Amino acid sequence: MPRPPRPRLPRAFPPTDVTIRVVVAAASVLAFAAAAAGASAQSYPGPTAAPRTTDARALGAQAREREIHERFMRGVTAEEHGDWNAAAAEFRRIVALDPPEPRGSTARYDLALAEIHLGHDAAAAALLEDALHRDPRFAAAAANLVALHLRRGDTKAAQAAGDRFVAFAPDSALALYGRGLAALKAGDLDTARADFRKLVGTDPTYAVAHYDLALIELRAGRDDSARAELERALALSPSYARARFALGTVLLRDGRRADARLAFDRCARDAADPALRALAIDLRDRLAQQ
Amino acid sequence: MRNLRRSAIAVVLAVGACASAAVGAELLLNDPAASLVTSAPPALLGPITESGRTGWDCAPEHAATAKTAAAAGLPTD
Numbered sequence: 257m258p259r260p261p262r263p264r265l266p267r268a269f270p271p272t273d274v275t276i277r278v279v280v281a282a283a284s285v286l287a288f289a290a291a292a293a294g295a296s297a298q299s300y301p302g303p304t305a306a307p308r309t310t311d312a313r314a315l316g317a318q319a320r321e322r323e324i325h326e327r328f329m330r331g332v333t334a335e336e337h338g339d340w341n342a343a344a345a346e347f348r349r350i351v352a353l354d355p356p357e358p359r360g361s362t363a364r365y366d367l368a369l370a371e372i373h374l375g376h377d378a379a380a381a382a383l384l385e386d387a388l389h390r391d392p393r394f395a396a397a398a399a400n401l402v403a404l405h406l407r408r409g410d411t412k413a414a415q416a417a418g419d420r421f422v423a424f425a426p427d428s429a430l431a432l433y434g435r436g437l438a439a440l441k442a443g444d445l446d447t448a449r450a451d452f453r454k455l456v457g458t459d460p461t462y463a464v465a466h467y468d469l470a471l472i473e474l475r476a477g478r479d480d481s482a483r484a485e486l487e488r489a490l491a492l493s494p495s496y497a498r499a500r501f502a503l504g505t506v507l508l509r510d511g512r513r514a515d516a517r518l519a520f521d522r523c524a525r526d527a528a529d530p531a532l533r534a535l536a537i538d539l540r541d542r543l544a545q546q
Numbered sequence: 547m548r549n550l551r552r553s554a555i556a557v558v559l560a561v562g563a564c565a566s567a568a569v570g571a572e573l574l575l576n577d578p579a580a581s582l583v584t585s586a587p588p589a590l591l592g593p594i595t596e597s598g599r600t601g602w603d604c605a606p607e608h609a610a611t612a613k614t615a616a617a618a619g620l621p622t623d
Contacts, residue, residue, distance in 0.1 A: 328596035335593040343593075358599045366593050394599075395610035396591045406587035428611050429618040430588055440584055455615075462615035464585045464622065471582055498623060502582050535581065 324355050331366055344370040351383075358394075361387040365397045372400075377408050393424050395431075402434035406441075414438035415447075422451075429455060433465070440472060448472050463493040470502055479506055497527035501536055508543075517543040586621040 309315065331346030347367035354360060368383035384401040387394055398421035405414035418435025425431045436451030449472050456465045470485035483506045489499040504519030520540035527533040591606035598604040612618040 325596060332593045332595050359596055362594050362596065362599055369590065369593055372590065396594065396604075396606035399588065399606075399610040400590050403588045403590050425611055427613050429613055429615050429620060430610055433615075433618070433620050434588055437584055437587060459614045459616075462620065464615070464620065468585050471584060474582070493622075496623070498583075498585075505582060 320353055324350055324353055324359065328359070328363070331370075335366065335369060338373075340370045340373040343367075344374060357390060361390040361394050361397065364390070365394065365400070368397075368400065368404075372404060377404060380404060381413070388420070395421070395425050395428065398425070399428075399430045399434065402431075402438065406434065406437060411438050411442040415442055415444070427458065429459060429462075436465075436468065440468060443475075445472050445476055461492055463489040463496055463499065466492070467496070467499045467502065470499070470506075474502075474506065479509060482506055483510075495526045497523050497529070497532060497536075500526060501532060504536070504539065508539075513543050586623055588621065589619055591619075 327346040327350050331343045331350070334340070334343035334346065344367060347363050347370060350359075350363040351367055355363065364383045364387040368380040368387070371377075371380035371383065381401065381404055384397050384404065387397040388401070391397070398417065401417040402414055402421055405411075405417055415435065415438045418431065418438050421428070421431040422435050432451045432455045436448045436455065439445075439448035439451065449469065452465045452469045452472065456462060456469065459465070466485045466489035470482040470489065473479070473482035473485060483503065486499050486503040486506065489496055490503065493499070500519055500523040504516045504523060507513075507516035507519060517540055520536045520543065523536040524533050524540060527536060591609055594604060594606055599607060609617065609619050
């Protein structure tokens with residue numbers, strides 16, 4: 257007997273449009289909540305606080321700070337581009353605004369740099385002195401003051417500036433080199449020897465310091481020590497023309513004319529300075545004639 | 547006439563320059579060490595920004611306190 261077909265039961269909860277909309281809405285809420293939770297884990301910098309004062313002095317101070325900041329940026333950019341007039345104008349204004357340390361001494365240092373390039377050496381020296389008065393351990397200002405005096409040929413001032421620099425930065429290569437050079441030019445051979453010896457003790461590969469030591473020994477009448485220093489300089493830098501020329505002069509003083517002639521010949525080939533090359537050629541040729 | 551005078555002055559000056567160069571070279575042969583000059587003065591350090599010296603990234607201050615010639619930017623001649 258065939259079984260009668262099983263009647264299909266109606267679904268308990270047939271989906272309706274309303275149900276579908278509720279499910280979609282719930283999913284949207286969950287997705288939004290998840291996104292909001294993710295965003296809350298990030299951090300954003302707070303907005304710049306708006307001025308909350310109407311006090312004229314406070315507003316004036318804020319404007320002054322802003323002007324110093326802007327002029328520093330413009331002045332440094334001008335110096336980097338070699339526009340010294342523009343740089344000087346910016347830093348003169350900052351100096352007039354007189355910001356606290358370390359910006360006050362930094363502005364004077366930057367203005368001094370511009371003044372040097374504009375040929376106002378005396379003004380630059382005064383500015384660097386002022387910067388060091390405000391910050392006695394401002395090493396870059398001390399270094400530029402020594403360099404400035406050496407360029408001007410004021411060895412006495414260079415020595416004084418070098419003494420101050422070495423006093424607070426005794427291991428600085430620039431301090432030792434600057435004071436040593438000033439002492440050598442002034443004839444203070446003991447100070448010059450001590451400074452260049454210390455420099456080569458820290459950095460024995462610096463050929464120029466050996467050359468200056470050779471000059472010190474030559475002026476002290478110690479030709480053998482001078483020749484040893486020059487040989488060290490030339491071992492470190494074989495194409496060092498000035499040291500080669502100096503070696504030629506030491507050999508000439510020692511009566512070794514053939515060796516001196518070879519040294520002047522090599523100097524003439526290595527020298528980039530036309531005056532040094534001409535002198536070396538002249539001495540080489542004169543030695544060849546004799 | 548004026549040109550002739552100018553030429554004569556130029557010749558005299560040139561002869562004088564040659565003579566002094568020759569005398570200079572002769573003196574150098576007697577004492578060549580007198581012509582020796584010291585090495586170059588150190589170069590000027592560059593500009594410093596507004597905040598340069600409050601942090602650790604100030605190139606001129608680093609150079610001024612460096613212990614080696616290369617780090618200090620010392621002359622090579």
